[in-house]
Amino acid sequence: MNRLPRPHRHDVLIASVGLAGGLVLWALGLFSGGSGLLGRGWTLLPLAVTAALELMRRTRPQTALLCGTAAIVGDQFTSGSLATVLMFTDLVYAAVLYGTPAAARRIPVTTGLVTVATTLGYLAWFRTPQALLLGILTGLVSFAPATTGALVRNHRDTAEAATLRAEQTALLAELDRAQAVVAERARMARELHDLVAGHLSAIAIHSTAALSLDEPATTRRALTVIRENSVDGLAEMRRLIGLLRDSGADDEPAAAPTLAGLDALVAQARTNGASSGLGFTLRDDRPAGAALPAPVELAAYRIVQESLTNALKHASPGTVTASLAHTGRALTVEVSSPYGGGRRPGPRAPGSGAGLVGMRERAVLLGGSFASGPEPAADGREIWRVRAELPLREGESRA
Template sequence: MTARWPSWRTDLAISLVSFAGGLLLYAAGGWRMFLGDGPWSGAPDWLLLVPMTVMAGCCLLRRLAPGTAEGIGLVALAADTMLGGSLGTALIFTQVVYDACVYGRAWLWRANLIGGVAGSVLAAVAGVLLSGDWRGIVLGLVVALVVVLPTVTGISVRQYREQARIQRQRAEETARLAAWERRQAVADERARMARELHDVVANQLSAIAIHATAVLSAPDPSPQLVRRAVEQIRESSVSGLAEMRQMIGLLRDTGDGEGADPAARPGLASLPQLLAQAQATGLAVEAHTAGTDRALPVSVDFAAHRIVGESLTNAWKHGTGTAVLRVDADADRVLIEMDNPVRPGPAATGSGHGLIGMRERAALLGGTLTAAAVDGRWRLRAELPLRHDPAASR
């Protein structure tokens, strides 16, 4: 609406309508205020159209220079009063005062309010003294209607517009914050999915790499060695593809996952397969398990499977000798411990996603995970409670 009807057209329309209203009152003959005779009361009546025209012209400056418009309006009102006073000029002046309070600076509406109240009191006193009758107080009421009332109305509109502006700014800030939070959520989700892919694929790719390296490094590999390596590569590839399909299914699942096929979900029931794959890569594992055949919550079972798999991968990459794995599931929690010697020399490089992912899995379930090198051995301990209140961890 503002683009199709610029503000200057609104100001011009208000000025023309005000002038037309004044002319209508003049033509109807009911335009004098009857406040008494002024110093120039003997002048022709048509001279009252001059200050009225000037007052209507002040409406053109309502946005551009409201203070200047009110100053010119006061001069025109004084001239009109000296000519005897006209209703049209006084009514247009109320519009000028209103515009000054709405569009002018803060000091302008304060000056209008203080001056209007003081002028009303002085006019009431002067009216009583000049007329000798208490009814002369009506002069003060006229000043109040012409100055104080439009000032109060303009202040109310100004405050309303200021509050609306503040609310718009808050809404814009809220929208920007919501957009930032959405972008941050997308970035966090992408990072989480990257760690998921790392957990799913890294174990199998590591096994494929070590078997391929073993065949390539052999000076004269026998057909049996090549066949075993290819069989292990094929098994790791198929297993990795199956786990990726399982992860995609879990990501697509909009429910709680309870309705999914238990056989399609990785968990501690597949612990023997994890150990067999780790041993096939050349890692010596001494496993101690208890209670791994019990029914566990899906989230805990899945997290425990991932933590064990990542722990075995880290033990093969960064350790040497025999890795000791302990998995203990009871009625309250699942305990996972890994202890293996650290390989001497420079540490093997890695992305670090595996350890971050394990910590996040434990934290989401209300559990804990610690991992550190102590006295030449890598020790990992994860404790996953079977019952967790999400609200308690906030």
Template sequence: MIRTVRDVLPRPWWWDAGIALLTVAVGIASMSLVPVRFAVDVPPAAPWVRLALVAAVAAPQLLRTRRPGLALVLVVPLAAADIAAGFSPASALALWDLLYCAVLHGSAAVSRRTQRAGPALYALALAGLALSGASTALLVASAFTGAGLLLLPVWWAAEVRRPTREALAQREAAEQAARIAALDRRAAVADERARIARELHDSVAGHLAAIALQSQAALRTPAPAARERVLGSVRENSVRALEEMRALIGVLRTGPGGETGEPASTAPRLADLPALVESARAGGLEVEVDGVPVDDVPGPVDLTAYRIVQEALTNVSVHAPGASVRVAVGREGGTVLLLEVINSLADGAAGAREHVGAGSGVEGMRVRAAAVGGELEAGRHDDRWRVAARLPLDGGAP
């Protein structure tokens, strides 16, 4: 992750090495060609000592962009030793450069500490001169020199770093927004895939399961009239499955036609419940319908109720063939649609355990009920299996 200017504009190793060599060259020139003396008359040390100090002062500059904080910590005592040995401009140049690099290239903590340390060191140096009894002229000269040496690089680097820091913050915000958008896209794709799988499971898979059961019943039915009735139901389920598959493919090609993902013209409703019950009876179930016709049900709630009953009957056909089923549809207070599908269990407790195994169908019913603001319960109830749903009739309102 990008944090500093160094991350944006990395410097090669030879760049820092070149700056260090330049500092050594300045130190050698100041000792031989153009001698420079410090404001306080300090007896110079031996030339080899001063040359060694110049090399030592320049050495930390090899870390000026990679580890600027460490380089600054190393150069401060070396610069003080150089001043005590007679002063060389090389130490001032190295200190100025490393203060600048620590603020500009250092981490946020290093930059912040250096911006505090520069003025503190400046104030400390002036206070030390004042306490030592230095003259006013020396104090004024030292104040200007110290400002250029300790305050200017810190201020300059801070001004250069500020827009870079703002640009980095904007870049990180943009990257975070891109990551969030990617996660949203993945979630949207996952939701769409789950919706498609639910539609296939509830519509086409239900019809195919009914066709398989009814075909088996037709093969075992000796009476021609009964066989003809069962085969008629098989054909009806086949046609209905083809219609719903065609509608689902159309939705995938052109986009959903509503909240349910099915065009309103082909979506089944509670009004189609008698045909669904007849299909279940043709598959060998004993189905009893209890309740009054429910009118003025919003489209999404109407489709959800139909799909819940369809899935419940399909589960009974698969897990408890030949069971007796009671389907109840009604209202509660005019604002809630009530659904209840109760069936007998096949082989007692064993049948109950087998029925519990149909997790995807039950979970799909719960998801459908929750999508319109309702709730669904499914589980063993005494010696029977019960599916009960409460769907608010305003669940399909915009």
């Protein structure tokens, strides 16, 4: 069996004050001027019923209004109590404010029609202008509290909707912030890997050679390469740190690497890979004066840089070729290196696989494509080919 919900403490207070006020008026002999057909004692019955219904104004508002309507009609056959009338107006107000949306729309219309019909009925019955006062009184008891409840409910619903929109906006802003942080961390990870991996790989290879070979000339060459890569790596790290810091108003933004620096990049790789039997060449088939968007140029530079680093780590003896081609709609970057064919001389540096992931991410972020893997070469050997196609305009991708 379902128990009735406990009334709100404010509803208990309203019911108590209304009942006590009605008893005081009854004791003083103050009545609202009903027909008095049932005598003064019967005035307490509608009063008590209406006071009891006030306990349900918030939990069962429509039931309270229906029963309250019967009580107010019954009150007209007694001497009448002002307290009963006032509590009935509160039941009308509560039915609109706490009732269902359908009831909130229906009750003001119904009470308005009742007010009009009652006014016309009084005019037809009494045939005097004073009958309008009875119609106005009916409107004050029914239509006025109904419209007041509708206005308050609309204001409450508007405030709740605004609060919900604000919460949703804050949630979306937090999601955007979290996504931006994740994207920035991924970008920083790619930049850090591309900046450091090549230099540290060369340092690892040549330091291992210096430790394993007891030849002063070899050791000196290895230490020279180690120093060059250490200095270059430190400069790159300082540039990255400068980008991550908040720059002042007078600071110049650090320039991003461009494809004009590929010659120096290949020359450095050639120096680092000489002891391992690796040669490096660059073939640039781009038309003269062809301009590239800065994000495309940076991505192409980093892809070539990482591919050369991977070749230093894993390629077999032979020539590593980096090539660029400009088709008008996209920039194609290819790097091929000897693959398989036995172990090359000299030490190798370990790899983590993060470089391939970073290159793919760079291409995908620009709407391009990326592929890497072994392929057969013309001489029957295998090569490892990295190919990236970077659209020059957003959305132009060729798979």
